[in-house]
Amino acid sequence: xxxxxxxxxxxxxxxxxxxxxxxxxxxxxxxxxxxxxxxxxxxxxxxxxxxxxxxxxxxxxxxxxxxxxxxxxxxxxxxxxxxxxxxxxxxxxxxxxxxxxxxxxxxxxxxxxxxxxxxxxxxxxxxxxxxxxxxxxxxxxxxxxxxxxxxxxxxxxxxxxxxxxxxxxxxxxxxxxxxxxxxxxxxxxxxxxxxxxxxxxxxxxxxxxxxxxxx
Amino acid sequence: xxxxxxxxxxxxxxxxxxxxxxxxxxxxxxxxxxxxxxxxxxxxxxxxxxxxxxxxxxxxxxxxxxxxxxxxxxxxxxxxxxxxxxxxxxxxxxxxxxxxxxxxxxxxxxxxxxxxxxxxxxxxxxxxxxxxxxxxxxxxxxxxxxxxxxxxxxxxxxxxxxxxxxxxxxxxxxxxxxxxxxxxxxxxxxxxxxxxxxxxxxxxxxxxxxxxxxx
Numbered sequence: 001x002x003x004x005x006x007x008x009x010x011x012x013x014x015x016x017x018x019x020x021x022x023x024x025x026x027x028x029x030x031x032x033x034x035x036x037x038x039x040x041x042x043x044x045x046x047x048x049x050x051x052x053x054x055x056x057x058x059x060x061x062x063x064x065x066x067x068x069x070x071x072x073x074x075x076x077x078x079x080x081x082x083x084x085x086x087x088x089x090x091x092x093x094x095x096x097x098x099x100x101x102x103x104x105x106x107x108x109x110x111x112x113x114x115x116x117x118x119x120x121x122x123x124x125x126x127x128x129x130x131x132x133x134x135x136x137x138x139x140x141x142x143x144x145x146x147x148x149x150x151x152x153x154x155x156x157x158x159x160x161x162x163x164x165x166x167x168x169x170x171x172x173x174x175x176x177x178x179x180x181x182x183x184x185x186x187x188x189x190x191x192x193x194x195x196x197x198x199x200x201x202x203x204x205x206x207x208x209x210x211x212x213x214x215x
Numbered sequence: 216x217x218x219x220x221x222x223x224x225x226x227x228x229x230x231x232x233x234x235x236x237x238x239x240x241x242x243x244x245x246x247x248x249x250x251x252x253x254x255x256x257x258x259x260x261x262x263x264x265x266x267x268x269x270x271x272x273x274x275x276x277x278x279x280x281x282x283x284x285x286x287x288x289x290x291x292x293x294x295x296x297x298x299x300x301x302x303x304x305x306x307x308x309x310x311x312x313x314x315x316x317x318x319x320x321x322x323x324x325x326x327x328x329x330x331x332x333x334x335x336x337x338x339x340x341x342x343x344x345x346x347x348x349x350x351x352x353x354x355x356x357x358x359x360x361x362x363x364x365x366x367x368x369x370x371x372x373x374x375x376x377x378x379x380x381x382x383x384x385x386x387x388x389x390x391x392x393x394x395x396x397x398x399x400x401x402x403x404x405x406x407x408x409x410x411x412x413x414x415x416x417x418x419x420x421x422x423x424x425x426x427x428x429x430x
Contacts, residue, residue, distance in 0.1 A: 013401040014229035
């Protein structure tokens with residue numbers, strides 16, 4: 001049974017991106033600190049075509065779990081462009097994700113700019129969706145079949161998904177840092193959402209909290 | 216060795232009180248949801264002179280731990296008045312805490328209004344401090360001797376303590392609710408504070424995260 005998942009790193013003060021986020025700096029000021037827990041992990045490095053990394057950390061299990069049974073992703077434009085700036089006119093703008101991106105399934109990019117789909121090695125396809133979040137989600141659900149659909153990020157896509165009330169599982173990687181301002185994960189979501197904790201994993205650099213959304 | 220501790224409930228969106236907090240409604244709109252995890256516990260009820268409650272929950276241990284080795288508290292005026300409204304002219308305004316308040320040590324109340332100290336049964340004294348947070352903290356440290364000092368709350372006292380950079384241990388009781396707006400625990404604290412997770416306890420209604428502040 002397909003579930004819609006959101007898996008995202010957040011600061012202790014509730015920000016999923018720092019201030020002044022842009023296409024050039026998609027995580028905003030200080031936002032890279034949110035992901036310090038993950039970038040040194042063997043599981044993360046391997047998925048991104050790099051060798052080495054910490055293989056003993058329990059955080060590796062979290063990384064593996066985040067991609068297990070995912071049949072398609074919905075991704076925001078800033079995360080896709082990854083800091084490479086405006087990419088509409090640059091056919092190599094997805095170079096940031098490499099020749100063999102870590103998704104290995106269809107990825108639907110939220111954007112206002114039409115572009116032909118891009119097929120990569122290893123099963124990843126990038127499809128550009130210009131008619132909104134719901135359309136992207138619909139296409140991702142169709143592509144995923146019986147598997148799950150994940151909101152890949154970044155901040156705006158995560159907020160859109162929560163506001164739309166469609167997310168069923170939320171995993172927060174709580175990084176012990178403060179960003180002071182930026183994009184709040186639950187901004188505009190309202191106060192009716194209740195989450196039921198289903199699992200906690202304590203990593204050396206972040207606490208991983210898994211919640212099921214209750215309606 | 217005395218440590219300065221802050222132990223507080225926070226929503227998933229980072230609020231320690233809801234919007235429109237006042238002397239009459241110190242937790243703000245929806246703020247009572249932050250404490251749903253604690254009010255039904257045997258440990259909490261017993262400390263507040265009530266019988267019954269859930270004795271099997273691991274949360275009881277958290278409540279016991281929060282008061283262990285505390286030699287004095289600093290408390291904000293709204294928390295002291297507890298929704299009973301302005302109390303400066305009402306000699307019974309501390310009635311909300313009962314004849315035998317759950318502190319059993321000196322409590323220093325931050326206020327702009329002078330008032331004679333109040334001595335209660337069971338070792339609790341309420342001392343009213345009109346010359347600011349640092350003075351209250353100094354008096355609490357002196358009263359605590361070798362024991363620890365805790366910021367009892369509410370939201371403003373917690374924020375003041377964090378902004379002053381004096382808190383050494385932070386325990387967050389992360390309630391799986393959203394308040395939408397209100398008082399953010401880390402508001403105005405800046406981004407230099409880093410916290411090191413020292414313990415996690417998963418309760419049925421909240422996740423308890425213990426951090427040591429790193430300087």
